[in-house]
Amino acid sequence: MITGRYRMVFHSALAPADAFATATRELRSWLTAKSKHRAIDIAAYDAGHSQLGKGILLLHNARAEGDGTQTRQWQLREHDENGYWLSSLVVHAPAKPADAQQRTWFWLDVEYVRRTDGEEMRAGLPGIARKLLAAVNAYDHWAELAPRPILIRPDRIEHLLEILTDEERRLPVVIASPHSKIPFDTWHKVIEQATKYLHGIASIYILDPVTEKTFNAEIGSSFGVWGGAVRTYLPGLDFAVEDDARRHRVLSSARIEADVHRSAGLLAGLPRQLSADSRLPKPLSRLSRADVAPTATSRDSTIPLDHSTIVEELRQENSELRELLELFDYEERTLRGESADLRDDLLDTAAELETANQKIAELSDWVRTLRKRLEFAGKAAEAWVPAEEQTVLPTQLPEVLELMDGLERVEFTGDIDVVWKLDERAQSSTWAQTTWQVALAMQEYADAVADGKFHGDFRRWCLEPADGVAAISAGKVKTEESETVRKNAKMRGQRELPVPREVDPSGRTYMGAHIRIAGSGGMSAPRLHYYDDVRGTGKIYIGYLGPHLDVKSTN
Incomplete structure (x- = not known):
C-alpha cells in the first residue's frame, strides 16, 4: 500500500526539558507561519486552548511515569468538507540508566484522514519537519538527519x-x-x-x-x-x-x-x-498517536460560570472526545488495511519466488546436460567457457521505459508519472525486471507476426513458446477484462488509454488486455495494459503501467 503519510522519527541528545521546550517553540513557529494562510489564533495556543480557529483543533497531553519516563504529545487537526489533516508530534524521553547516553525521541506524523470517498491525499514535506531538523541535532543511530x-x-x-x-x-x-x-x-x-x-x-x-x-x-x-x-x-x-x-x-x-x-x-x-x-523504535513502540487526552479550557476557577459558558465547554470537550474515538477507529482500520496488504504481498512474493526457483532449477538441469554432452563429445574445455555477454537487468522502472525506446515494435504511450510513482515501492526493482522481460517477449512476438511466422495473439505466444524465444508465463496475460468492467462507464473509461492518431483518430483506445507484473491478485500488484496493433501499425502499445485499476471490488 503506497501511503500518503509523512513520518519522521529521530533521536537527539537533548535533555527532556530542552526537547520539550524546542518542540513547543517550533510548533508555535509553524502555526504562526500557517496563520498567514489560515485563521489560526496564536493567542489561543499561548493560552493553552484547544480550539485555534474554525475547524482547527489542537490537543495536547503531558505525562510522566514512575520510572522517570516523560512524554508530551500534540495533535493538530485542520478540518475541511471531506475530512481533516492530522499532524501528530510526540516527544518521548525514556528513563535514563546511569551508564547510558541520553536519547530523547521525536516522532512526527502528517496525513489526511478522509471521511468521504475520493483519492488519497498525499502529505508533502511539512514545514515543522524542516524547523525541527534545523533546531535539533537529529540522528538515526549514528547517521545524521540534517536539513x-x-x-x-x-x-x-x-x-x-x-x-x-x-x-x-x-x-x-x-x-x-x-x-x-x-x-x-x-x-x-x-x-x-x-x-x-x-x-x-x-x-x-x-x-x-x-x-x-x-x-x-x-x-x-x-x-x-x-x-x-x-x-x-x-x-x-x-x-x-x-x-x-x-x-x-x-x-x-x-x-x-x-x-x-x-x-x-x-x-x-x-x-x-x-x-x-x-x-517504530522500541522506546516508541507502545505509544499511540490517539493517546491524547482532551484539554479543558483554561479559566480562573474563582470566576462563576453562566449556563451558556458551561454548555459551550461541555460541547467542546464532547467534540474532542468524539474526535479521539474517530481517530482510534481510523487507526484500527488503517492497521487492518496495511496488514491485509502485507499478507497479500507476502503470498504474491512467495508464489513468484516458487515460479522463479522452478525456472532456475530447469535451467540448471539444462546447463548440466549440455556440459555433459560437450564433455562426451571431447569438448570439455568449452563446457566451462563463460558467456560472451552478461545480461544486466534494469532495477528501476523509468530505466525500463528508456530501454523500450530501443525496441522497434513496443511503444510506451502512458503516463510516465504513474510509473515513477510505482518506483517508490521496495519491490519495484523486481517489477522493473519483469516489465523488461514482458517488453522483450512482446518485441519477439511482434517480429514473428510481422514476418508471417506466427499467427496467434500474445497470450498464445506465451502459452506455447518455441524453443529459445522470449516469453513470459501465460498465466500473467489476460486478453480481456470482465464483463462488469467492460460495461461500467467509469472503469471502462480508466482503460481508454493513449495511442497514436494513426491507431485511433481520437488518440485513445480501449485496452482490456493486460499483464500482471506481480502477484496473483490484490489491488497493490501493478498491471500493464496494452493494445496489440502488430497487424495494423506493426506495434504493441503499452498505455498503462501502474497500480491495479478499479474493478468491482473497489468501485
Whole structure:
C-alpha cells in the first residue's frame, strides 16, 4: 500500500526539558507561519486552548511515569468538507540508566484522514519537519538527519562507512557523487534540489571530488557511486555479499540533469515508504498517536460560570472526545488495511519466488546436460567457457521505459508519472525486471507476426513458446477484462488509454488486455495494459503501467 503519510522519527541528545521546550517553540513557529494562510489564533495556543480557529483543533497531553519516563504529545487537526489533516508530534524521553547516553525521541506524523470517498491525499514535506531538523541535532543511530546534504571529506570516510554498515540504522543513507563535467559548487546546489524531499526520512551526504575515488576504492565497484550519480543505501548493507549491491539503487547524473524536480520525487519515494511503514523504535513502540487526552479550557476557577459558558465547554470537550474515538477507529482500520496488504504481498512474493526457483532449477538441469554432452563429445574445455555477454537487468522502472525506446515494435504511450510513482515501492526493482522481460517477449512476438511466422495473439505466444524465444508465463496475460468492467462507464473509461492518431483518430483506445507484473491478485500488484496493433501499425502499445485499476471490488 503506497501511503500518503509523512513520518519522521529521530533521536537527539537533548535533555527532556530542552526537547520539550524546542518542540513547543517550533510548533508555535509553524502555526504562526500557517496563520498567514489560515485563521489560526496564536493567542489561543499561548493560552493553552484547544480550539485555534474554525475547524482547527489542537490537543495536547503531558505525562510522566514512575520510572522517570516523560512524554508530551500534540495533535493538530485542520478540518475541511471531506475530512481533516492530522499532524501528530510526540516527544518521548525514556528513563535514563546511569551508564547510558541520553536519547530523547521525536516522532512526527502528517496525513489526511478522509471521511468521504475520493483519492488519497498525499502529505508533502511539512514545514515543522524542516524547523525541527534545523533546531535539533537529529540522528538515526549514528547517521545524521540534517536539513541539507552533509559534505564528506577524506577524513570522514571511515565514519561514513561505519554509518553505512551500522546494523541499528533504520533509514536509507543517500550519497551523491561529484559530477565530472560540472563545477562542484554548482553540482552541490543541484544535489540540494534533488534531495529536498528527503529531509527527516534519510541521511544525505555528498562526496567531494577528492573523497570520491577513495570512498569507491574502500567499498568496491559494485557498491560505489561516481560521475554525479546518487545512490540510496538501504539498511542491512553488507559489502561482503556481492549480490547485495543490486538492492541499493543508483540514480544517474543524466536523469538528474534532465529533470531535477522529478528526480527529487523518485529519490524520496522509497525512503518515504520505508519510514512510514517500518517498525517504530522500541522506546516508541507502545505509544499511540490517539493517546491524547482532551484539554479543558483554561479559566480562573474563582470566576462563576453562566449556563451558556458551561454548555459551550461541555460541547467542546464532547467534540474532542468524539474526535479521539474517530481517530482510534481510523487507526484500527488503517492497521487492518496495511496488514491485509502485507499478507497479500507476502503470498504474491512467495508464489513468484516458487515460479522463479522452478525456472532456475530447469535451467540448471539444462546447463548440466549440455556440459555433459560437450564433455562426451571431447569438448570439455568449452563446457566451462563463460558467456560472451552478461545480461544486466534494469532495477528501476523509468530505466525500463528508456530501454523500450530501443525496441522497434513496443511503444510506451502512458503516463510516465504513474510509473515513477510505482518506483517508490521496495519491490519495484523486481517489477522493473519483469516489465523488461514482458517488453522483450512482446518485441519477439511482434517480429514473428510481422514476418508471417506466427499467427496467434500474445497470450498464445506465451502459452506455447518455441524453443529459445522470449516469453513470459501465460498465466500473467489476460486478453480481456470482465464483463462488469467492460460495461461500467467509469472503469471502462480508466482503460481508454493513449495511442497514436494513426491507431485511433481520437488518440485513445480501449485496452482490456493486460499483464500482471506481480502477484496473483490484490489491488497493490501493478498491471500493464496494452493494445496489440502488430497487424495494423506493426506495434504493441503499452498505455498503462501502474497500480491495479478499479474493478468491482473497489468501485
